[in-house]
């Protein structure tokens with residue numbers, strides 16, 4: 034498979050890259066600062082023939098276009114786009130609550146978590162169309178489920194993932210007759226900088242589960258909201 038992963042210098046993105054390389058796939062690992070991506074540099078030495086590290090700021094149209102040009106030259110097609118990059122807060126202080134809500138925080142979190150994945154799918158659509166069993170996987174969160182919402186926590190993050198879920202569903206409908214499958218995939222609560230050290234899962238488990246779900250994804254499943262074990266989540 035020819036795979037692109039965004040936000041791959043740490044956390045879940047890095048583990049996606051590790052596991053896909055480990056089973057022989059060709060991977061474009063995108064991150065904002067390749068010079069500082071120590072783990073990716075180490076992987077590049079080991080998998081020089083199958084790993085390409087690209088600079089990508091997902092909210093920047095020029096950066097998306099430059100990444101698209103490189104992938105077009107490299108592969109000429111794309112089988113899997115993993116929109117993984119995400120933030121839990123866009124403000125200088127973490128998680129502004131009611132009473133201290135911050136317009137810039139809300140807009141930035143929406144831009145990174147919801148708008149950028151949609152625009153990435155649009156940007157890479159021509160390459161996906163030429164791919165084999167092409168798939169777009171949007172890494173969302175159960176916190177974006179409106180049905181499951183019974184406590185208040187991070188306004189901007191939860192609402193941005195609900196927006197990403199709607200974009201995923203609409204993309205799935207739009208791209209179905211073009212044979213591109215789209216999935217909203219929840220990784221579970223995982224030990225990363227974003228998930229915190231108290232999370233019950235480690236990246237290795239979550240990614241192993243998500244890769245299995247992605248492998249099993251068929252066009253008839255397009256538009257679903259699943260978790261890392263393949264269980265359906267209510268919108």
Ligand SMILES: NC(=O)c1ccc[n+]([C@@H]2O[C@H](COP(=O)([O-])OP(=O)(O)OC[C@H]3O[C@@H](n4cnc5c(N)ncnc54)[C@H](OP(=O)(O)O)[C@@H]3O)[C@@H](O)[C@H]2O)c1
Nearest residue numbers: 040044045065090091117118119174222223225226227228
């Ligand atoms: N961990 C969990 O428990 C959990 C649960 C549900 C959903 N998720 C979702 O899983 C995804 C990965 O999260 P994680 O836990 O691995 O988080 P993480 O360890 O904080 O990593 C986030 C990644 O996203 C990148 N990123 C952030 N803003 C970016 C931008 N504007 N352009 C390009 N890259 C950007 C970061 O790059 P820099 O190093 O440059 O900042 C980093 O590589 C996110 O979408 C998150 O919402 C995680």
